[in-house]
Amino acid sequence: MKALEQQLQDIKVVPVIAIEDANKAVKLAQVLIENGLPCAEVTFRTEQAAQAIANMREAYPDMLIGAGTVLNSKQVDEAINAGVDFIVSPGFNPTTVKYCQQRNVQIVPGVNNPSLVEQAMEMGLKTLKFFPAEPSGGVSMLKALSAVYPVQFMPTGGVKPSNVKDYLSVESVVACGGTWMVPNDLIENEDWDELAALVKQVANIIA
Template sequence: MKDLNQQLQALKVIPVIAIKDAAKAVKLAQVLIENGLPCAEVTFRTAEAAQAIQNMREAYPEMLIGAGTVLTSEQVDQAIEAGVDFIVSPGFNPTTVKYCQQRGVTIVPGINNPSLVEQAMEMGLRTLKFFPAEPSGGAAMLKALSAVYPVNFMPTGGVNPENVKDYLAIPSVLACGGTWMVPNNLIDEERWDELAQLISEVAAIIG
């Protein structure tokens, strides 16, 4: 079994999803898998997140599934119970990090400056989310951080088809998180063919 870093590096792009109706989660997972991105970061921005994760996990046990926008210990518990492989948070909250470590689940917390990188390293973390990537200086900022810190990054926030290769070209970047291939309106309206087209285009870009 590959560890999380190896899986992220192999996938290169992680679709970041806000799903309003958990009943659509299994079909969405099927479209992701069939079009070359067998992974999802389901964000806790909606009330249906935990159920959506559980539905995906039961239907596709081998799929790589993360829980995103995790802000509290309660959400960590919900995510673990639903069957996630890893946790992602938008910022660096030592309380949440410690709780994930106590529960034995990998957390990839968000950072966007040197001080936060060092705080994360102090807690034993070596894989971090760079968020929000573009507003925080983009690939240039990430190259500067990579030059001094022996950590891996998952940039998210403003990553798109035009710049994703710039990020992936940085040796410390394992994968990029992105929403552009899983827009909310297409999920809400069950426009699966259009989603499939967007997802397959991403797979072609990074292939």
């Protein structure tokens, strides 16, 4: 089994998804896999998140699935029970990090400044989410942090087709997170062809 970092490097872009109806999760996963992005970060911003993850995991056992916007230990438990490969949090919460370590699940917490990077390193973390990427200084801030700290980043927040290659060109970046290829309205309307086109566009950009 490849390490999470290697899997992320292979995929390059992680679709960040807020799904309202778990019944649509399997079809969405199929669209992602068939069009070149075999990964999903399903955010706990909706009540259906855990069920959506469980549905994806049952249908596609080998898909790389993360739980995003995880804020507490209860959500960590729900995500693990649903079958996630990794946890993502928007900020750096030492309590949540410790709990993930106790549960033996990898967490990629959000940081956007030197102090938070150092706190994360102190807890043994080597892969961090740079969030919100663009409002926090974008590629230039990421390069500044990377020059000082021996960690890897997954920038998320404001990443889009016009700048994704700039982020991916930074040596410390393992992958980027993005929502633009999985807009909520297309998922809700089950516009799978349009979603497939957006996903394929991303796959072509990063190929």
